[in-house]
Amino acid sequence: MKIIAHRGASAYAPENTLDAFRLALDMGAVNFEFDLHRTKDGVLVVNHNYYVVNRQEKKLPIAGLTFEELRKIDVACFFIGADFHCVPSFEEVLDTLGEKAELINVEIKNDGNVYPGIERQTLEIIRKRNLLNRILVSSFDFDTLKRMRDLAPNMDIGLLVHGVQSIMPGRIIRKAEEIKAVNLHIHIKTATAKNIALIREAGLHCYVYTVNSRKDAERLKADGADAVFSNYPDIMGEWKLKP
Numbered sequence: 351m352k353i354i355a356h357r358g359a360s361a362y363a364p365e366n367t368l369d370a371f372r373l374a375l376d377m378g379a380v381n382f383e384f385d386l387h388r389t390k391d392g393v394l395v396v397n398h399n400y401y402v403v404n405r406q407e408k409k410l411p412i413a414g415l416t417f418e419e420l421r422k423i424d425v426a427c428f429f430i431g432a433d434f435h436c437v438p439s440f441e442e443v444l445d446t447l448g449e450k451a452e453l454i455n456v457e458i459k460n461d462g463n464v465y466p467g468i469e470r471q472t473l474e475i476i477r478k479r480n481l482l483n484r485i486l487v488s489s490f491d492f493d494t495l496k497r498m499r500d501l502a503p504n505m506d507i508g509l510l511v512h513g514v515q516s517i518m519p520g521r522i523i524r525k526a527e528e529i530k531a532v533n534l535h536i537h538i539k540t541a542t543a544k545n546i547a548l549i550r551e552a553g554l555h556c557y558v559y560t561v562n563s564r565k566d567a568e569r570l571k572a573d574g575a576d577a578v579f580s581n582y583p584d585i586m587g588e589w590k591l592k593p
């Protein structure tokens with residue numbers, strides 16, 4: 351079972367920052383997940399939410415900020431003990447991960463197509479860097495994945511579903527098949543042994559988010575999950591902090 355560093359080593363460093371990815375690499379992670387958005391002036395950036403929160407606790411939509419404006423915001427201001435961290439661009443994260451990354455799961459946040467054309471733009475960067483064989487694109491937005499599939503017949507695609515959707519595995523499996531997804535990414539609450547088996551019997555890989563205890567990770571491994579997303583790349587106790 352793969353362990354995927356969810357937003358980098360986000361339990362130990364501000365999520366989705368270059369430090370979080372560097373730390374995950376230091377911990378020995380080879381699989382990574384992060385979330386993609388786009389600034390007002392068209393730069394693809396890595397952040398979880400559609401907005402960033404400034405020191406005054408004001409939510410600022412990424413789509414309403416230029417890259418330069420976004421870079422001035424300290425996204426680590428609520429992470430205890432952290433210095434200033436800015437939102438990295440997609441390309442900076444790819445540079446940081448470099449050759450060591452075996453699997454890079456790019457989750458495109460694009461509900462309601464808030465970032466028109468983001469699929470083509472993402473694909474251009476992936477192709478330019480010759481990363482197609484290491485990238486897995488996922489999204490909660492089915493139409494985004496459909497457009498990606500039309501653009502990239504050989505892309506590995508994972509359909510991400512919310513907890514409530516995966517209560518109906520038959521329906522989501524059919525949706526995954528419709529876009530020739532290779533993976534289904536389901537919420538831990540619905541990752542029962544039965545659901546995992548149904549997904550795998552349909553020929554799909556079953557990835558589970560977000561798994562932050564070793565007990566859950568061991569259980570999911572025993573139940574046949576192919577991967578877990580974890581904020582703790584060392585969740586299985588395989589990594590020891592070097593002195």
Ligand code: G3P
Nearest residue numbers: 383385457510535559579
């Ligand atoms: O890709 C798995 C997981 O990251 C999906 O949920 O909200 O953490 O992006 P979220």
Ligand code: CA
Nearest residue numbers: 383384385457
């Ligand atoms: Ca995510």
